[in-house]
Amino acid sequence: MYIIGFVWFVLSLVKKYYMRQFSLFAWTHVALLIVVTQSYLIIQNIFEGMIWFIVPVSMIVCNDVMAYMFGFFFGRTPLIKLSPKKTWEGFIGGGISTVLFGLIISYYLCQFPLFVCPTEYSDETNSTWSSFGLDCEPSYLFQIQIYKVPSSFGLSQIFGIPDTLNIYPFQLHSLSMSIFSSVIGPFGGFFASGFKRAFKIKDFGDIIPGHGGILDRFDCQFLMATFVNVYIASFIRTPLPQKLLQQVLTLKPEQQLQLYNALRDSLTNRGILQIIRG
Numbered sequence: 001m002y003i004i005g006f007v008w009f010v011l012s013l014v015k016k017y018y019m020r021q022f023s024l025f026a027w028t029h030v031a032l033l034i035v036v037t038q039s040y041l042i043i044q045n046i047f048e049g050m051i052w053f054i055v056p057v058s059m060i061v062c063n064d065v066m067a068y069m070f071g072f073f074f075g076r077t078p079l080i081k082l083s084p085k086k087t088w089e090g091f092i093g094g095g096i097s098t099v100l101f102g103l104i105i106s107y108y109l110c111q112f113p114l115f116v117c118p119t120e121y122s123d124e125t126n127s128t129w130s131s132f133g134l135d136c137e138p139s140y141l142f143q144i145q146i147y148k149v150p151s152s153f154g155l156s157q158i159f160g161i162p163d164t165l166n167i168y169p170f171q172l173h174s175l176s177m178s179i180f181s182s183v184i185g186p187f188g189g190f191f192a193s194g195f196k197r198a199f200k201i202k203d204f205g206d207i208i209p210g211h212g213g214i215l216d217r218f219d220c221q222f223l224m225a226t227f228v229n230v231y232i233a234s235f236i237r238t239p240l241p242q243k244l245l246q247q248v249l250t251l252k253p254e255q256q257l258q259l260y261n262a263l264r265d266s267l268t269n270r271g272i273l274q275i276i277r278g
Contacts, residue, residue, distance in 0.1 A: 034222055041225040048232055051115040051142075055106055055174060056228050059181040060220045062101045064189065067094030083193040086186075095182030102178035103171055110168040116142040141170045141236070173236070180227050181220070188222040 013021055045052040071090025079086040109115045117136040147165045196202065248256060267273035 038222060038225045041229040045225065045228050045232065047119045048237070049116050049118050051106075051109045051170070052228060052232065054109065054115065055102065056177050056181065056224050057221065058105055059098050059102050059178050060185055060224055063094045063098040063181050063185060064220060065094075066097035066101075067091060067186070070094060070097075080190060082190050082197075086190075091186065094186075095179075098182045099175065099178045102174040106171045106174040107168060110138075110142045110170050113138060116170075141173070142168060145169055173231075176231065177224075177228065181224055184227070185220040185224055188220040188224075191222065 009021075009025060042053060045056075067086075067090040069090075070093025071085065071087045074089040074093065075085075075087030077088040078084060079088050079091050113136055116138050144166050145168070147167060149163055149165060248259060251259070264273065
């Protein structure tokens with residue numbers, strides 16, 4: 001459809017309307033990038049588990065609200081000329097609040113399979129939740145693990161932190177998301193501020209007094225969905241055994257035998273596979 005639309009656009013170019021037509025073409029692509037692409041990435045994140053959607057979205061909202069609160073009560077130093085009401089006090093206060101909020105909400109949601117299970121449909125079960133993969137054995141990320149605090153940090157002596165911490169690995173990943181949402185996410189809001197000023201409007205709506213409309217609460221989401229999707233692809237997602245097997249079956253027979261022998265030797269050397277010789 002895109003190729004057809006592109007060809008149609010080129011064929012419809014008129015000499016004295018080049019500038020207007022290309023301006024509309026550019027605006028269309030900006031809208032597609034911001035709306036359609038972000039929506040697609042959000043859906044992909046949901047398929048990895050609802051927690052990958054709820055936590056980042058909640059972090060953005062928390063950062064936006066807490067930055068407003070800290071800026072309202074303690075704001076003295078302007079942050080950026082594009083948005084005069086934004087202050088360094090609000091920026092820093094919102095960032096610290098978002099990190100703490102991310103750790104708390106991550107700890108809570110990790111306890112429920114409904115939020116951590118990937119969304120995968122299966123017709124082998126009768127339960128509605130199980131059919132959509134919402135009732136599963138939580139992965140390593142969502143199981144309590146014991147982490148040893150390096151003694152060189154001296155945290156146990158300074159802050160009274162124990163030598164070991166029992167936390168969910170996902171909470172460590174939430175730190176990356178909260179830092180991004182606190183440092184980079186607000187630039188989506190600055191972008192929206194510039195957009196509103198270009199069209200001489202103050203807010204996208206007036207539903208929430210002092211905060212604007214619903215869109216004003218989600219202007220920072222422009223960047224977050226992309227970051228989470230790339231983060232999952234880079235550090236979280238692992239190849240499924242079924243997909244690996246499909247790739248192996250496409251190899252030549254001699255390559256399959258070579259892979260089999262290498263895998264057998266590796267499993268034997270690690271004591272996982274015991275070969276009985278007759």
